[in-house]
Amino acid sequence: MSVPQTIACLSVPFRTSRSLVACSRRVCCSSCLQLPARLRFASTGIVRISSTKPKTSTMSVPTIDRDYLDGLLKRRFFFAPAFDIYGGVSGLYDYGPPGCALQANIVDVWRKHFVLEEDMLEVDCTMLTPYEVLKTSGHVDKFADWMCRDPATGEIFRVDHLVEEVLESRLKGDKEARGQATEIPDGVEEKKRKKKVKEIKAVKLDDAVVAEYEEVLAKIDGYSGPELGELMKKYNIVNPATGGPLSEPLEFNLMFETAIGPSGQLKGYLRPETAQGQFLNFSKLLDSNNTKMPFASASIGKSFRNEISPRSGLLRVREFLMAEIEHFVDPLNKSHPRFPEVSDTKLRLLSKTTQQAGRTEVTEVTIGEAVQTGLVDNETLGYFLARIYMFLIKIGVDHNRLRFRQHMANEMAHYAADCWDAELHTSYGWIECVGCADRSAYDLTVHSNRTNEKLVVRQTLAEPLTVEAFEVELDKKKFGPKFKKDGKKIEQFLTTRTQCELEDLAKELSEKLKITADVDGVAAPVEIEKSIISIEKKTRLEHVREYTPNVIEPSFGIGRILYSMIEHNFWIRPESDQRAVLSFPPVIAPTKVLLVPLSNNEAFEPLMKELSRLLRRAGVPAKVDDSSATIGRRYARNDELGTPFGITVDFQSVQDRTVTLRERDSTKQVRGTVEQIITAVQRMVGQDAVPWEEGTKGLASFEAASE
Numbered sequence: 036m037s038v039p040q041t042i043a044c045l046s047v048p049f050r051t052s053r054s055l056v057a058c059s060r061r062v063c064c065s066s067c068l069q070l071p072a073r074l075r076f077a078s079t080g081i082v083r084i085s086s087t088k089p090k091t092s093t094m095s096v097p098t099i100d101r102d103y104l105d106g107l108l109k110r111r112f113f114f115a116p117a118f119d120i121y122g123g124v125s126g127l128y129d130y131g132p133p134g135c136a137l138q139a140n141i142v143d144v145w146r147k148h149f150v151l152e153e154d155m156l157e158v159d160c161t162m163l164t165p166y167e168v169l170k171t172s173g174h175v176d177k178f179a180d181w182m183c184r185d186p187a188t189g190e191i192f193r194v195d196h197l198v199e200e201v202l203e204s205r206l207k208g209d210k211e212a213r214g215q216a217t218e219i220p221d222g223v224e225e226k227k228r229k230k231k232v233k234e235i236k237a238v239k240l241d242d243a244v245v246a247e248y249e250e251v252l253a254k255i256d257g258y259s260g261p262e263l264g265e266l267m268k269k270y271n272i273v274n275p276a277t278g279g280p281l282s283e284p285l286e287f288n289l290m291f292e293t294a295i296g297p298s299g300q301l302k303g304y305l306r307p308e309t310a311q312g313q314f315l316n317f318s319k320l321l322d323s324n325n326t327k328m329p330f331a332s333a334s335i336g337k338s339f340r341n342e343i344s345p346r347s348g349l350l351r352v353r354e355f356l357m358a359e360i361e362h363f364v365d366p367l368n369k370s371h372p373r374f375p376e377v378s379d380t381k382l383r384l385l386s387k388t389t390q391q392a393g394r395t396e397v398t399e400v401t402i403g404e405a406v407q408t409g410l411v412d413n414e415t416l417g418y419f420l421a422r423i424y425m426f427l428i429k430i431g432v433d434h435n436r437l438r439f440r441q442h443m444a445n446e447m448a449h450y451a452a453d454c455w456d457a458e459l460h461t462s463y464g465w466i467e468c469v470g471c472a473d474r475s476a477y478d479l480t481v482h483s484n485r486t487n488e489k490l491v492v493r494q495t496l497a498e499p500l501t502v503e504a505f506e507v508e509l510d511k512k513k514f515g516p517k518f519k520k521d522g523k524k525i526e527q528f529l530t531t532r533t534q535c536e537l538e539d540l541a542k543e544l545s546e547k548l549k550i551t552a553d554v555d556g557v558a559a560p561v562e563i564e565k566s567i568i569s570i571e572k573k574t575r576l577e578h579v580r581e582y583t584p585n586v587i588e589p590s591f592g593i594g595r596i597l598y599s600m601i602e603h604n605f606w607i608r609p610e611s612d613q614r615a616v617l618s619f620p621p622v623i624a625p626t627k628v629l630l631v632p633l634s635n636n637e638a639f640e641p642l643m644k645e646l647s648r649l650l651r652r653a654g655v656p657a658k659v660d661d662s663s664a665t666i667g668r669r670y671a672r673n674d675e676l677g678t679p680f681g682i683t684v685d686f687q688s689v690q691d692r693t694v695t696l697r698e699r700d701s702t703k704q705v706r707g708t709v710e711q712i713i714t715a716v717q718r719m720v721g722q723d724a725v726p727w728e729e730g731t732k733g734l735a736s737f738e739a740a741s742e
């Protein structure tokens with residue numbers, strides 16, 4: 036028996052007219068969902084506006100001596116500018132041994148947390164990507180930022196960053212001036228007072244202007260190029276160094292272009308994200324998953340973006356490691372089977388409504404509540420926000436310096452249903468470290484339309500479905516001879532119309548006895564008479580439902596996460612003379628154990644060798660420091676590298692095979708047999724280690740165990 040059903044629309048109702056640009060209605064009809072071959076998203080592609088610059092916030096955070104930290108990271112070779120001895124190239128960095136180990140450990144945790152625990156399908160796709168792929172995805176036309184040039188000096192600025200910097204510095208000046216105005220002591224000589232008042236007046240802003248600037252800053256991620264141009268004019272934004280005028284904003288595509296092969300004919304790019312490889316392999320992945328839905332693929336690899344002004348160390352670079360997940364889900368059912376496991380997770384959320392009101396305060400709510408109230412669009416998206424949170428906390432991110440910021444409507448790609456960035460607070464301000472977007476069916480649809488390869492799921496229906504839809508029929512005998520070489524393009528145009536567009540065309544056909552349309556690649560408007568074409572609503576019985584999955588995409592920038600996490604774990608021992616500590620959780624620390632003999636007395640050698648061997652066998656990365664420096668000095672050096680444990684071999688060790696174990700953060704020491712200590716260390720450093728959030732919890736549990 037056939038069961039008539041209504042199927043909800045793929046495009047999110049009442050979002051904006053941009054959600055389906057080609058469609059004349061604000062809400063598209065059910066058939067768009069059901070008949071993917073007829074889906075048509077206008078390929079205006081990617082909307083890419085955001086920044087790593089500080090955003091105004093009332094949060095109080097520890098101030099970091101960034102020069103000191105930068106010096107440390109360079110001195111201990113976590114990372115350093117690439118091609119240094121040639122003067123370097125901005126936005127390119129090399130990682131040294133501790134940086135490499137840290138990155139590898141973060142990636143390991145990521146792989147276990149997502150790929151293994153979620154049973155995802157990992158792929159490794161090429162970085163060189165042909166032009167056609169990125170043209171279709173929208174990157175060739177739209178993966179761009181806005182820049183402006185100083186014609187006098189040739190300097191180039193990224194416009195949103197410039198506007199942000201200038202307004203922030205004016206606000207800072209205003210704040211200082213207001214402070215100083217109340218501070219001029221009574222006894223100050225009149226002339227000096229007048230001078231001071233004049234200086235203060237020069238930078239002090241009206242209350243209304245302050246409010247306006249704050250609103251602009253809260254919305255800075257959402258302005259288009261022309262809007263940024265307007266802001267530059269309105270607020271008289273010039274080259275901050277010279278005061279010289281700047282050009283109008285120009286779009287600059289961020290992809291590195293190249294030619295593949297010796298002929299130079301095949302144009303290509305270095306990929307700007309790993310996602311496209313995953314979309315193109317969708318059908319193979321679906322097969323690998325025994326055609327079961329939903330499922331996720333994952334990929335870890337380098338991406339390349341020719342940033343206009345790379346800066347802030349690892350935060351904005353031109354080559355970086357990304358870890359991306361594409362979770363393919365039925366558009367009619369975005370629930371997630373494991374959502375109940377995470378629904379109590381509390382997240383700090385900054386909603387689009389708050390930002391649109393020019394404010395930046397966060398609300399802490401459970402993800403269950405956020406999904407239920409519709410603040411987060413659907414369960415799958417909510418599930419991933421919670422899992423992203425758990426991952427970041429596991430690798431040492433500070434809960435209070437992590438927020439999820441929702442994209443404002445004008446900031447999102449037109450096809451995206453909802454989008455949240457996990458932002459980490461650093462000395463550079465709030466930094467987007469993970470983007471998590473519901474990209475709807477955009478990518479699979481455009482690639483499918485371009486290649487005529489179906490990137491769909493076929494679901495056998497328990498009950499057949501009665502479907503009413505407009506269908507186009509052509510009288511091929513007349514159509515072919517009339518349109519000759521343009522026939523294929525016109526046919527493709529007709530088969531890629533949405534149901535709403537077909538409805539309009541059907542009306543036009545019945546009223547005017549012909550339809551007229553502009554078809555891509557055909558010079559003049561195309562006219563097709565009623566004798567050649569019919570467009571009618573037909574009813575059919577479907578036994579198989581065919582749909583294009585929607586995609587939820589969490590996208591991680593490993594370098595940004597790594598650097599932000601370093602800041603969150605950097606501190607100076609108060610009692611020491613500038614002794615820095617990096618309190619990495621053991622699971623990601625580059626080296627887990629420092630082995631130190633009390634001195635370089637030969638008597639310690641056999642036990643040192645044995646300890647090294649036992650730790651190696653236990654899979655615990657360890658390093659020996661048998662230099663002549665004092666033990667305190669050796670530990671201090673390793674605190675800077677974030678080594679969580681130290682094992683000391685002394686004269687008692689030689690006699691009774693007991694050693695001391697020192698914990699980095701508390702500097703507490705306990706003594707135990709070699710076997711006890713190795714077992715305890717092993718338990719505290721692995722992926723399944725005792726959670727580290729409580730600082731010395733691992734050590735405390737060791738103490739308890741060894742009593």
Ligand SMILES: Nc1ncnc2c1ncn2[C@@H]1O[C@H](COP(=O)(O)OP(=O)(O)OP(=O)(O)O)[C@@H](O)[C@H]1O
Binds near residue numbers: 083087340353355595
């Ligand atoms: N130039 C870059 N340097 C380092 N990491 C980057 C860079 N661009 C993007 N990323 C990382 O890749 C992730 C996903 O990329 P996405 O395209 O969402 O970033 P984006 O919105 O373009 O970032 P932004 O607006 O800050 O340039 C980001 O969350 C970030 O961690």
